[in-house]
Amino acid sequence: MTDRPTTLADLARVCGVSSATASRAINGKPGVRPEVRERVRRVAESIGFVPNRSAQHLASGRSSLIGVVFPSDGLRSDPYAAAMIDAIGRAAAKAGFGTLLHLEAGAPPEQVFAMLQRSGSDGLIVSALAASAMWISELAAAGVPVVYVGRPSPDVDLPFVTAESFSASIRATEHLFEQGCRTVACLTGPLDRPDARDRYDGFVEAHRLAGLPIDDSLVVVGDFTAAAGVAAVEELLRLGVDGVVAANDLMARGVVSGLVQRGVAVPGEIAVVGYDGTVGAEFPPVLTTVRQPFDAIGERAVAMLIAILDGEAPGSEVLAAELVVGDTSVRARR
Amino acid sequence: MTDRPTTLADLARVCGVSSATASRAINGKPGVRPEVRERVRRVAESIGFVPNRSAQHLASGRSSLIGVVFPSDGLRSDPYAAAMIDAIGRAAAKAGFGTLLHLEAGAPPEQVFAMLQRSGSDGLIVSALAASAMWISELAAAGVPVVYVGRPSPDVDLPFVTAESFSASIRATEHLFEQGCRTVACLTGPLDRPDARDRYDGFVEAHRLAGLPIDDSLVVVGDFTAAAGVAAVEELLRLGVDGVVAANDLMARGVVSGLVQRGVAVPGEIAVVGYDGTVGAEFPPVLTTVRQPFDAIGERAVAMLIAILDGEAPGSEVLAAELVVGDTSVRARR
DNA sequence: CTGAAAGCGCTTACAG
DNA sequence: CTGAAAGCGCTTACAG
Numbered sequence: 001m002t003d004r005p006t007t008l009a010d011l012a013r014v015c016g017v018s019s020a021t022a023s024r025a026i027n028g029k030p031g032v033r034p035e036v037r038e039r040v041r042r043v044a045e046s047i048g049f050v051p052n053r054s055a056q057h058l059a060s061g062r063s064s065l066i067g068v069v070f071p072s073d074g075l076r077s078d079p080y081a082a083a084m085i086d087a088i089g090r091a092a093a094k095a096g097f098g099t100l101l102h103l104e105a106g107a108p109p110e111q112v113f114a115m116l117q118r119s120g121s122d123g124l125i126v127s128a129l130a131a132s133a134m135w136i137s138e139l140a141a142a143g144v145p146v147v148y149v150g151r152p153s154p155d156v157d158l159p160f161v162t163a164e165s166f167s168a169s170i171r172a173t174e175h176l177f178e179q180g181c182r183t184v185a186c187l188t189g190p191l192d193r194p195d196a197r198d199r200y201d202g203f204v205e206a207h208r209l210a211g212l213p214i215d216d217s218l219v220v221v222g223d224f225t226a227a228a229g230v231a232a233v234e235e236l237l238r239l240g241v242d243g244v245v246a247a248n249d250l251m252a253r254g255v256v257s258g259l260v261q262r263g264v265a266v267p268g269e270i271a272v273v274g275y276d277g278t279v280g281a282e283f284p285p286v287l288t289t290v291r292q293p294f295d296a297i298g299e300r301a302v303a304m305l306i307a308i309l310d311g312e313a314p315g316s317e318v319l320a321a322e323l324v325v326g327d328t329s330v331r332a333r334r
Numbered sequence: 335m336t337d338r339p340t341t342l343a344d345l346a347r348v349c350g351v352s353s354a355t356a357s358r359a360i361n362g363k364p365g366v367r368p369e370v371r372e373r374v375r376r377v378a379e380s381i382g383f384v385p386n387r388s389a390q391h392l393a394s395g396r397s398s399l400i401g402v403v404f405p406s407d408g409l410r411s412d413p414y415a416a417a418m419i420d421a422i423g424r425a426a427a428k429a430g431f432g433t434l435l436h437l438e439a440g441a442p443p444e445q446v447f448a449m450l451q452r453s454g455s456d457g458l459i460v461s462a463l464a465a466s467a468m469w470i471s472e473l474a475a476a477g478v479p480v481v482y483v484g485r486p487s488p489d490v491d492l493p494f495v496t497a498e499s500f501s502a503s504i505r506a507t508e509h510l511f512e513q514g515c516r517t518v519a520c521l522t523g524p525l526d527r528p529d530a531r532d533r534y535d536g537f538v539e540a541h542r543l544a545g546l547p548i549d550d551s552l553v554v555v556g557d558f559t560a561a562a563g564v565a566a567v568e569e570l571l572r573l574g575v576d577g578v579v580a581a582n583d584l585m586a587r588g589v590v591s592g593l594v595q596r597g598v599a600v601p602g603e604i605a606v607v608g609y610d611g612t613v614g615a616e617f618p619p620v621l622t623t624v625r626q627p628f629d630a631i632g633e634r635a636v637a638m639l640i641a642i643l644d645g646e647a648p649g650s651e652v653l654a655a656e657l658v659v660g661d662t663s664v665r666a667r668r
Numbered sequence: 669c670t671g672a673a674a675g676c677g678c679t680t681a682c683a684g
Numbered sequence: 685c686t687g688a689a690a691g692c693g694c695t696t697a698c699a700g
Contacts, residue, residue: 018687056678058694075417077613085409087410089435090439119387120386120387226616229617284595294410342695351671
């Protein structure tokens with residue numbers, strides 16, 4: 001990377017040992033006298049020795065790189081993607097891995113496939129929102145370690161880590177009931193997405209538990225975009241609802257903005273709950289939302305990937321998500 | 335990456351040529367008979383040959399990896415960072431480079447330094463918002479190609495690409511004057527940030543051009559966060575302003591939300607303009623804002639980095655930014 | 669136009 | 685505990 005970088009050989013020469021010993025000392029491998037190890041490390045530090053990752057990769061087969069696959073537009077438009085990538089990046093760094101960002105950017109599938117193969121990463125952490133599912137499965141079948149973040153479609157048989165959606169959605173819906181809402185609508189994500197489906201199911205279950213009838217017309221299907229939230233407003237007003245459970249914050253914010261724009265009081269006339277808990281939820285009116293444990297998800301995903309690299313077969317994990325009450329749902333009791 | 339990947343040697347054997355020839359054919363280097371080149375490429379395709387990046391790196395000294403350095407919290411909280419990273423990632427991919435994401439995450443500087451050195455990337459694209467400035471300069475001095483995105487502090491003598499701030503800010507301020515605003519406040523970013531300073535200077539210049547006096551109390555210093563926008567509301571109301579030019583969308587949105595929350599009409603009583611043009615600006619009330627040319631910035635940054643790799647010394651670039659009028663500023667003329 | 673050979677900077681059995 | 689040596693998969697002068 002610089003003019004003439006210091007190599008392991010340089011380090012070994014200065015220390016008067018073989019590069020084999022220097023390598024073992026640096027990497028904490030057994031079979032080096034403690035005082036030698038100490039000296040090598042000190043010298044390495046002082047002459048600024050930095051191992052060449054590619055050489056390590058070539059020699060050991062491990063690149064210490066994790067590929068992260070997300071839909072490109074997601075990063076640009078959905079704070080969820082940014083938060084998730086941030087969390088994965090931190091967790092990876094903490095575990096000694098670099099993060100290779102793969103944005104799909106609507107590239108033809110073959111290119112995505114080639115890109116992922118070429119990347120030379122030890123494994124992939126893939127967003128359940130990524131479009132390359134079938135290519136990912138092919139890579140996994142070819143031996144590439146893969147962990148999903150978010151729940152992938154049922155036909156994808158790969159480990160994943162996601163936040164609780166079903167019970168969190170029950171909780172969110174019940175919260176609106178508790179606030180006195182009687183006619184609650186559900187603004188869902190695409191229902192072929194398992195996480196979106198779970199949130200919808202939770203909405204239904206909450207009604208069942210409360211002994212309330214469910215009117216199918218109260219289910220509005222969106223696509224996780226703010227625009228979908230805005231677009232749903234008209235329908236919601238026509239339905240005469242007094243509460244809305246949205247499948248993510250972006251749609252929830254769209255609904256709130258659209259309602260306020262029309263002079264409808266939130267939460268006075270219509271209460272709104274979102275899902276994600278990204279920073280965008282934090283400014284006025286603060287969204288009531290279900291906060292995903294981003295950092296925990298990132299850490300578990302990285303840990304699971306490392307487990308796979310170590311030959312284990314980790315199971316999927318569903319992490320708890322917390323309802324955080326903000327301004328958009330709390331109203332005076334009737 | 336998979337069980338026993340096909341190597342250049344495999345490819346060469348199948349084609350009945352040496353690996354040297356196979357290498358040249360694959361990489362489009364001169365000195366290969368057209369029909370041979372064609373055949374090698376076809377076979378490579380059919381047997382699914384994918385060159386090993388690390389081996390290429392080791393042999394050629396080029397890793398085809400670009401390191402992207404951003405403050406970690408920025409990615410999670412500011413859509414600007416997400417949009418910029420997305421744009422850089424796309425541009426890099428288009429140019430055949432992978433993207434290594436380096437999030438500072440408040441790591442101690444030595445670690446950042448080591449991380450960047452270890453990364454093995456061919457060069458770095460660094461956000462002007464990154465905290466590692468002095469380490470970056472040290473790396474650059476050591477021969478690492480660096481291009482900044484956003485204008486770095488004046489003591490950083492490295493090429494950058496940024497969007498027009500000064501004239502865009504003049505334009506934004508004049509737009510408020512045209513809407514009938516008479517007392518316009520400026521909600522700035524940290525004034526030691528050149529881009530923030532330029533936006534502030536543009537605000538001042540617009541007043542000078544209009545022959546209006548400037549009242550220093552109309553300048554409120556923020557920190558680019560939505561919270562700063564919300565926090566500024568009280569002060570803005572006390573000042574009795576009828577217009578606000580914010581240094582980014584996050585603060586502008588904070589201001590708008592805070593004002594609406596207090597029942598102040600936007601833009602009726604107070605008009606607001608932001609800066610960035612991220613997707614967050616697009617839902618109601620749609621922010622009037624200055625749209626940064628993210629994709630162009632990403633493309634230029636990547637192109638400049640490649641130029642440096644080719645031994646050139648590209649100059650910095652300032653790209654045009656466009657005022658996009660939304661809902662938060664247009665009001666009936668007096 | 670083509671190939672044999674050296675070399676990039678590491679790691680890792682294999683001997684000792 | 686330590687070292688000499690082979691090898692990871694490419695690229696690139698150097699000959700021909």
